Amino acid sequence: MKLASLQSGGRDGRLVVVNRELSQAVAVPEIAHTLQQAMDQWSLAEPRLQDVYRKLQAGQCGDAFALKVEDLASPFPRGYQFLDGSVYLHHMEKARKARGAAMPNNYKTEPLMYQGLSDRYCGPREPMRLPGEEFDADYEAEVAVVLDDVPMGTNAEQARKHIKLVMLLNDYTLRALTKTELPKGFGFMQAKPTSSFSPVAVTPDELGEAWDGFKLSLPLISEVNGRRMGQPNAGVDMFFTYPDLIAHAARTRSLGAGTIIGAGSVSNQDERSGFGCIAEARIHEELAYGKAQTPFFRFGDVVRIEMFDARGQSIFGAIEQSIEAA
Incomplete structure (x- = not known):
C-alpha cells in the first residue's frame, strides 16, 4: 500500500491512498483525514486503507483522480x-x-x-x-x-x-x-x-x-x-x-x-x-x-x-x- 498527503489539507495535509504506479489517488476521509490520524489508530485504519488500495489497483474507485506529485506535501x-x-x-x-x-x-x-x-x-x-x-x-x-x-x-x-x-x-x-x-x-x-x-x-x-x-x-x-x-x-x-x-x-x-x-x-x-x-x-x-x-x-x-x-x-x-x- 502507498500513502501520501495532499497540500490542500492544511498544515497536516490530506491523506490519500496512491496506486502502485503513482499515477492515481483517492481521498479517504471516512477512514482518516491525515496520515498521523491513521497512525494513531493503525490497527483499525490499516485494513480499511488496504481495502481501498486493492480497489484502486483494480480500477474500482470511482472517485479516484490523477495524481500530481507537485500537489503533495511530505507524507x-x-x-x-x-x-x-x-x-x-x-x-x-x-x-x-x-x-x-x-x-x-x-x-x-x-x-x-x-x-x-x-x-x-x-x-x-x-x-x-x-x-x-x-x-x-x-x-x-x-x-x-x-x-x-x-x-x-x-x-x-x-x-x-x-x-x-x-x-x-x-x-x-x-x-x-x-x-x-x-x-x-x-x-x-x-x-x-x-x-x-x-x-x-x-x-x-x-x-x-x-x-x-x-x-x-x-x-x-x-x-x-x-x-x-x-x-x-x-x-x-x-x-x-x-x-x-x-x-x-x-x-x-x-x-x-x-x-x-x-x-x-x-x-x-x-x-x-x-x-x-x-x-x-x-x-x-x-x-x-x-x-x-x-x-x-x-x-x-x-x-x-x-x-x-x-x-x-x-x-x-x-x-x-x-x-x-x-
Whole structure:
C-alpha cells in the first residue's frame, strides 16, 4: 500500500491512498483525514486503507483522480518525533575525518542517533530554502521507517512488528556548522535544518523480498544537477538494523505513533557504488586527486533522490528539490 498527503489539507495535509504506479489517488476521509490520524489508530485504519488500495489497483474507485506529485506535501507535513541514526559506519568515519573529529569509543556497540527538527518537513518538490550559501549545505540520501506506538524497553526482536511504513529521506546538513556545533557536546541544532521525505510512504509488504524486516536491500540513487552521485545499496554495510535503532531509542522512553527513524546517509565500502552525499564525494576526490572538486550546494542547484524496484518502477517517487535563498 502507498500513502501520501495532499497540500490542500492544511498544515497536516490530506491523506490519500496512491496506486502502485503513482499515477492515481483517492481521498479517504471516512477512514482518516491525515496520515498521523491513521497512525494513531493503525490497527483499525490499516485494513480499511488496504481495502481501498486493492480497489484502486483494480480500477474500482470511482472517485479516484490523477495524481500530481507537485500537489503533495511530505507524507507527514509535520510530526511528533524525528530520530536519525548513523549506521553506515563507513560514512560516519569519512564524515568525522573530514572535520578532524575522532570516532566515539562505543560507536560499534551503540548506534549513533540524534533527535531532529520535526515541526515542519519540506514537500518532495518544495524548494529547500537556506539563509546563505556559506554554510556548505549538503544532502544525505537515506531510508526511514515510521512506527506505531512503541513501549519503553522494547527489544530489537520485538521492534520489528512496530515498523509500519517506509519512506525515503533527504536529511540536509550544513557542513560548515557541524565543525563548530558538535564539539559543544550537545548535538545538532543549526547544522540540521528541516528534512524532506519521498512523495509516498509504503507499507513493507510493497517492498517484496527487498525488505526482510531489518533492512531494505535496494540501490538508493541520488543526483545533483542531473549528475549521478551514487547508487549505494541500502542493505549493504548496514552495521545496525532498523530494529536495533528502535530498541536503542526506546531504552528509556516510549515512542509515539508516527515516530520517524532514519538510518543515516547510505554508504557502501565499495566506492564503485558512488556516494550518498556531497561530503563523501569530496573526501574521495581529495584522496584521489589531492583536491575536492564537487562543490557544496549553491542557490539554483537541484538534488534528486529515488529508488526503483526490480522491474524498474519507482517505489516511493522522487524527492526533487531546488536549493533557494530564504
